[in-house]
Amino acid sequence: MRTVTTGSAAALVVGSDVSVTLVKAGRTKVRYPATVVSDDGTCAVVRARWARPTVRDFGFVRFEPGDVFIEHYWRDRWYAVKEVRDADDTVKGWYCDVVRPALIGADGIEVEDLDLDLWQSADGARVLRLDEDEFAQSGIEARDPDAAAQARRALDTLEELARGGNLRTL
Template sequence: MTESFAVGSDVRVREVLHGAEWASWDERVVGDDGVVLATVKVDGTPMAFPAHPVPHPWGHLDAWTSTTVLKLRRSHDWYSVWKFFDADGAFLHWYVNFETPVHRTADGVEVNDLQLDIVIAPDGDWRWKDVEHLAPSMSAARITADELLATLDAAAEVADLLERDDRWWSVWDGWSPAGDAEWEDGCP
């Protein structure tokens, strides 16, 4: 098991594309049992975009805006699960972000977003997002054929979990930014 990050500490999240940092920002740890790393990216979080041959789609931003996001990253998964809140802390929706498996570093994590997403409404209805970006991303060498296949396998796995209402992340249903103090001991 990988050493856990302390609850309340900040970790650096780096998106790495083609072996080079593409974007980075800090997130606060709200839970880490060595398998599931739970972090929060708050409204106003500064973001950095180092020089890279491929422009980052968020490269025009200086900071994350309008929402606060709880992110749950589980070792070896080709996706993370995000819980979105509006500026007032009201729950908006769950979101599955397909990405390379999280790689822990001494001060944070490295991932690469793989374009495909699922949006899960508060009532449990869900829909695919950004399917149309997969083929162009592969054509532009933004994602590899192996990454696409892994993403599609993970997408089938997540769709099955949602159809069976077997969300491993449901233990975080009660978490909110306003009630974060209740979670000081880490994962539920």
């Protein structure tokens, strides 16, 4: 993992192109280009297109070529929130990843995926906690109980935000 300075000194430049890297179990899971929308020194927001050339159908939502993600990454929170829009700019919903606080530097954003996720539909009616089985099987609770506890708290916080209608206001 690269060394990254956090805080306002490392704020990304609005309009610049950066890479977003999602790491899982010590390996790069996905890396894709994004454009910086804002960065206040605590939260960086980027805009990215669906990174794969194919459809990914989760059953509750389909991510498709042309979809746009407005992604919020915090330097001090254990989650990332992604507003998902289709090619016509209609909101599909919010996909939230439980991750370690983001490492943000001039060349991009790196987060470590901790397996837990949450989905909220655009109408707010559907809030789904995802991948709790993967989290349990990951071994993180034995390897790093403090991180596991942070991850569980983050998922609870995300669910509370979603059920209160607050994901759309981030």
